[in-house]
Amino acid sequence: MADPACKACQGSWPRADHFIADLGLSNVYLHNDQFFPGWTLVVLKQHATELFHLAPTERVQLMEEVSLVAQSLAQVYEARKINYELLGNQLPHIHWHLIPRLANDPAPSEPIWRVPHDLKSLSGSDLQNAVQRLQQALHRAR
Numbered sequence: 001m002a003d004p005a006c007k008a009c010q011g012s013w014p015r016a017d018h019f020i021a022d023l024g025l026s027n028v029y030l031h032n033d034q035f036f037p038g039w040t041l042v043v044l045k046q047h048a049t050e051l052f053h054l055a056p057t058e059r060v061q062l063m064e065e066v067s068l069v070a071q072s073l074a075q076v077y078e079a080r081k082i083n084y085e086l087l088g089n090q091l092p093h094i095h096w097h098l099i100p101r102l103a104n105d106p107a108p109s110e111p112i113w114r115v116p117h118d119l120k121s122l123s124g125s126d127l128q129n130a131v132q133r134l135q136q137a138l139h140r141a142r
Helices: 056-077 124-141
Strands: 019-022 026-030 040-044 081-085 095-101
Touching: 019 124, 026 056, 026 124, 040 056, 056 081, 056 095, 056 124
Parallel strands: none
Antiparallel strands: 019 026, 026 040, 040 095, 081 095
8 A cells, every 4th residue: 555655655756767677566766876886776566664564475575576686786787796775764665775886886895875975867878778788687587
């Protein structure tokens, strides 16, 4: 059930032009900030704030979807590691931040939240290219 006060349920977050794929229980989007290349969001379609609010089968399916995205990110970005973040303090709606950590990572031992940086937005062909590369990798991984 949707929560009318939730930006994810309203469809005002994440940005529609960053949509990558519908995986069943979740939708996948490229994060607006690409300072860490490949930073991706996996957003549960239904409103829930905690994993224990989901049925066991939904939790399993969601983790499979998160894993599929992580595998695709690792391949596309040649990641040394994928960071998985499920916080919900600012937006209480289950959504995963998946962040590929690369060889040229500016702070490889720090969480991304501690790395001061300017927002790096992609637009036009750069955004389309990043989305298409991830769509192709997800299609191959399925």
